[in-house]
């Protein structure tokens with residue numbers, strides 16, 4: 001396994017925040033702390049080349065986990081091993097093997113042209129000339145860096161900044177990339193461009209990637225596997241292709257008949273009259289198979305056209321969040 005996480009916990013100590021003048025004085029003299037458990041004993045493993053979406057509602061513990069995986073934060077307990085290294089203890093060696101992209105923060109020097117940041121990173125990571133040149137050439141072309149390469153980072157649009165940040169995280173050819181909201185705030189075209197690039201890098205270079213995102217399109221378009229965290233616990237870890245099967249049980253079959261039928265009653269199926277010769281059939285995947293339903297309809301009625309609608313990934317994720325939160329409440 002490339003990444004192994006066992007019973008990982010992160011607690012934050014925060015000041016008890018009581019309002020009022022006297023409480024303020026008391027807090028200064030005798031500060032009281034409380035512990036917030038942001039990550040609550042999570043375990044998972046990721047193999048080389050996997051594309052994993054790490055999602056969850058606000059405050060679920062995603063960023064905290066990514067920070068522990070990338071060696072920025074030390075765990076309160078539990079263990080992270082990446083390529084046989086402890087990200088925090090082996091930081092010096094570790095940083096040369098990974099790249100980190102934070103959508104909300106940049107690693108570009110604010111007042112310097114983007115190209116100067118790249119040159120500096122070349123020195124920091126001791127990237128050989130030949131490798132640096134080849135990578136710059138590739139990224140300039142695939143990420144369209146030329147249009148802003150000589151402009152200071154502070155003048156770049158969000159989309160340009162993100163493209164430069166992704167290039168900056170990859171110049172030293174890491175095997176693993178951690179992305180924290182890589183498409184946040186971007187328009188559709190910019191999002192697509194970044195998704196295409198990310199997919200290509202995974203395919204061509206076999207880079208293992210973990211993403212946190214609130215954009216379900218990122219998950220559908222980039223990831224093969226989805227891990228959902230809620231209240232610091234993993235509530236779902238599944239292949240994206242299986243998640244619909246597991247959670248999205250309700251489907252809709254829309255049928256265009258060649259004539260009008262008054263009533264069509266099929267057990268375990270709810271019929272909706274859509275007008276004209278069109279009807280929709282809502283059913284649960286685990287109660288009746290779509291093939292069985294289609295056979296029943298085509299054997300008994302004159303069917304002209306039909307389409308099966310899968311539930312939207314957004315709907316499924318919402319369901320997982322609701323069930324996850326429910327589990328947590330009943331446990332706590």
Ligand SMILES: Nc1ncnc2c1ncn2[C@@H]1O[C@H](COP(=O)(O)OP(=O)(O)OP(=O)(O)O)[C@@H](O)[C@H]1O
Pocket residue numbers: 012013014036037038056057058059060061062063064065
């Ligand atoms: N430095 C900190 N000190 C105290 N509490 C913190 C700190 N950082 C995060 N937390 C708390 O830990 C919990 C998890 O936060 P985290 O940032 O990991 O969530 P997240 O899933 O990334 O959320 P979002 O989607 O909003 O970015 C939250 O309740 C947050 O308030």
